[in-house]
Amino acid sequence: MFSFFKKKPQPEPAVAKEAVPQALPAAATSTAEEIVEPAPSSPEAKRSWLARLKSGLSKTSSNLTTLFIGAKIGDELYEELESALLVSDAGVEATQFLLDALKKKVKDEKLTEADQVRNALRELLIDLLRPLQKPLVLGRHQPLVMMIAGVNGAGKTTTIGKLAKHLQAHEQSVLLAAGDTFRAAAREQLTIWGERNNITVIAQESGDPAAVAFDAVHSAQARGTNVVMVDTAGRLPTQLHLMDELKKIKRVIAKAMDTAPHEVLLVIDGNTGQNALAQVKAFDDALGLTGLVVTKLDGTAKGGILAAIAKTRPVPLYFIGVGEKIDDLQAFDAEEFVDALLS
Numbered sequence: 449m450f451s452f453f454k455k456k457p458q459p460e461p462a463v464a465k466e467a468v469p470q471a472l473p474a475a476a477t478s479t480a481e482e483i484v485e486p487a488p489s490s491p492e493a494k495r496s497w498l499a500r501l502k503s504g505l506s507k508t509s510s511n512l513t514t515l516f517i518g519a520k521i522g523d524e525l526y527e528e529l530e531s532a533l534l535v536s537d538a539g540v541e542a543t544q545f546l547l548d549a550l551k552k553k554v555k556d557e558k559l560t561e562a563d564q565v566r567n568a569l570r571e572l573l574i575d576l577l578r579p580l581q582k583p584l585v586l587g588r589h590q591p592l593v594m595m596i597a598g599v600n601g602a603g604k605t606t607t608i609g610k611l612a613k614h615l616q617a618h619e620q621s622v623l624l625a626a627g628d629t630f631r632a633a634a635r636e637q638l639t640i641w642g643e644r645n646n647i648t649v650i651a652q653e654s655g656d657p658a659a660v661a662f663d664a665v666h667s668a669q670a671r672g673t674n675v676v677m678v679d680t681a682g683r684l685p686t687q688l689h690l691m692d693e694l695k696k697i698k699r700v701i702a703k704a705m706d707t708a709p710h711e712v713l714l715v716i717d718g719n720t721g722q723n724a725l726a727q728v729k730a731f732d733d734a735l736g737l738t739g740l741v742v743t744k745l746d747g748t749a750k751g752g753i754l755a756a757i758a759k760t761r762p763v764p765l766y767f768i769g770v771g772e773k774i775d776d777l778q779a780f781d782a783e784e785f786v787d788a789l790l791s
C-alpha cells in the first residue's frame with residue numbers, strides 16, 4: 449500500500465485553509481508511537497501519475513523489455529542487457545552487480561525461458577532499490593526542520609511548493625524560509641505564492657540565507673508551526689563556495705534549535721545522468737544527507753540512476769517527481785518504479 453508520509457501523533461493539528469484536490473485523510477488519533485499511514489490519493493490521480501512515470505521511462509523500458517522477447521539465455525542476452533543497463537544510467541557498478549546476480553539466479557533456479565530471466569531481473573532490481581524506500585516521518589519534532597539543497601534548476605522550489613501542499617493536506621502547518629537569494633525575484637515570487645496558499649514565508653531584505661533560516665526556525669517555534677522548509681541556492685552570486693554556504697546554513701539552523709535540521713534533502717534532476725550520482729556524493733559528504741528527491745522522471749530521464757544511487761550511495765529516496773502538478777510528486781515505491789521501468 450502506498451503512503452505519502454508517515455506521521456507520529458501530533459497534539460495540535462493545524463487546519464489547512466486551502467486543501468489540495470485529493471481525498472484528505474482523517475486527522476490521526478492514535479496511541480503513542482503508533483505510526484499512521486495516511487490514505488492514498490484518488491485512484492484516477494494515481495493512474496495518471498503512474499502513466500506519466502511509465503511514459504517518462506519508456507525509452508529505457510523498451511530497451512529493457514524488447515531484449516527479452518524471443519531471446520535465448522546466453523552471452524548475447526547478457527551483453528545486450530549490460531548495454532541497456534549502462535544506457536539507462538545505472539552505471540558500471542550497479543550494472544555489473546545486477547548481471548552477476550542475474551547469472552547466479554539463472555543458474556541456481558535453473559531458469560530456461562527468457563521471460564523467467566526478465567522476472568528474475570525484476571526481483572533483483574526491486575531488491576536493489578527497496579532500501580531507498582523510506583517514508584518521511586512527521587511529528588518527530590516541533591517544528592520539524594527540513595533543509596532543501598540542490599543545484600540550480602533541479603526543482604527545489606517546485607518540490608517545496610508541492611510538499612507544502614501535501615503537508616497541509618496532512619494537517620501540518622508549514623513555514624518556508626526563502627534561502628535562495630541568488631535571484632532577486634525568487635524571494636518575491638515565493639512570498640506571493642505563500643500568501644496565496646496560506647503559508648508564511650520568511651524572507652529578508654539583506655538576503656543572508658543563514659539568517660533567514662535562523663529567523664524561520666525561531667518564528668516556527670513561537671507560532672507552534674509543524675514543519676519548516678528551508679529553500680537554498682544552487683548557485684551563489686559571490687565567489688563563496690556553495691558547499692561552505694550550505695554548511696553555514698546548517699550550522700546556524702542548529703544554533704536556533706539544537707536537534708535541527710532534522711532532514712537535509714537533496715533534490716536532483718532525473719535527467720542529469722551519472723552527474724546525479726556525483727551530486728549525491730558531493731552534497732552527502734558536505735552536509736550528511738538524510739533523503740533525496742528525484743524530479744523530472746516524466747521527461748527524458750532513463751531511471752537507471754536510481755540503481756546507481758542504491759549501489760554506491762544509498763541515501764533514502766523520499767519522493768519522485770513526474771511533472772508540475774501537486775499529485776506529480778509522490779512517495780517512492782521500489783516495486784511500483786521497477787514495474788513502470790519493465791512494463
Ligand SMILES: Nc1nc2c(ncn2[C@@H]2O[C@H](COP(=O)(O)OP(=O)(O)O)[C@@H](O)[C@H]2O)c(=O)[nH]1
Pocket residue numbers: 598599600601602603604605606607682715743744745746747769770771772776
Ligand atoms: N517536467 C517536470 N518539470 C519539473 C519537475 N520539477 C520541477 N520542474 C521544473 O523545473 C524547473 C526548475 O525548477 P525550480 O523548482 O525552479 O528549480 P530550483 O532552481 O532547484 O529551485 C521549473 O521549470 C519547474 O517547473 C518535474 O518533476 N517534472
Ligand SMILES: [Mg+2]
Pocket residue numbers: 604605606628634
Ligand atoms: Mg529555486
